[in-house]
């Protein structure tokens with residue numbers, strides 16, 4: 001019942017479904033609510049792999065994502081099917097694509113986008129997920145340990161890793177208490193872009209699979225390459241030899257001395273680690289500046305367990321006392337938020 005109350009706080013399902021969409025630079029995230037009894041809609045939505053659902057009372061919330069550029073191939077056919085059953089007039093939209101794709105939606109479906117601010121949608125998603133989603137931490141490099149949602153203490157630093165990175169300071173789960181304090185141009189889009197240039201692969205899952213098999217020590221310069229191995233003191237349970245001091249720093253040397261080809265796996269992991277170290281360093285500096293000890297990561301860059309483990313590991317390199325938290329709904333907060341949010345338009 002609670003879900004219904006919260007989900008439908010400002011809105012009613014007048015024609016079988018409600019749709020919220022967060023259209024980002026890389027991915028379009030959909031949050032779709034329907035009554036459980038709408039079996040035709042259920043059949044359409046259940047045909048998608050990797051769909052997540054939250055079920056309660058009489059309603060189901062479906063969460064699914066598509067590449068933003070796959071409008072013709074993926075998004076249009078889905079919406080065509082849904083609108084045949086439920087001819088709705090409006091979709092609640094956020095993200096840059098809420099503006100970019102507005103006229104396309106109008107032309108194709110005579111649908112209006114009711115737009116919400118991105119930050120406000122994220123915050124609404126936050127408030128919602130506090131009750132209906134799961135927060136976890138990582139132990140032993142890759143073990144997910146679920147924690148009570150009350151474990152996400154306020155204030156905390158919240159890092160949204162999408163194509164780029166937004167870093168928020170969240171004092172409490174209320175709109176007025178959330179501010180953007182930093183960001184970075186080096187995020188998930190950078191991973192995909194540089195991977196395409198360096199190893200010819202632009203599929204996120206493929207990059208992660210390769211990275212898991214790679215060894216960044218073959219590409220990155222670390223302490224042990226410069227100092228004598230035994231001269232380096234380890235502390236914080238972290239072997240300092242392990243930490244790269246220059247991402248891709250070995251390439252120059254290897255090219256002149258040894259070889260000029262490198263394993264794709266090694267390049268992939270070095271690239272991924274470089275991005276994780278960069279983002280977590282900024283997040284850690286923000287935490288330090290505001291005297292905060294909890295950092296919460298979300299955004300679709302955090303969809304893979306390996307990326308999450310590296311984010312966790314890199315965060316603890318900067319400060320072993322940080323509490324690092326992740327969320328099971330990864331990148332859907334904006335889509336859920338725009339759905340539950342009271343509309344601006």
Ligand code: ADP
Nearest residue numbers: 024025026027162163188189204299300301331
């Ligand atoms: P945006 O709103 O900017 O599109 P997202 O939070 O959706 O940001 O995250 C996009 C990033 O997520 C990509 O740059 C990529 O690193 C990662 N990602 C995870 N899964 C996928 C996928 N299936 N396709 C493309 N990118 C993915």
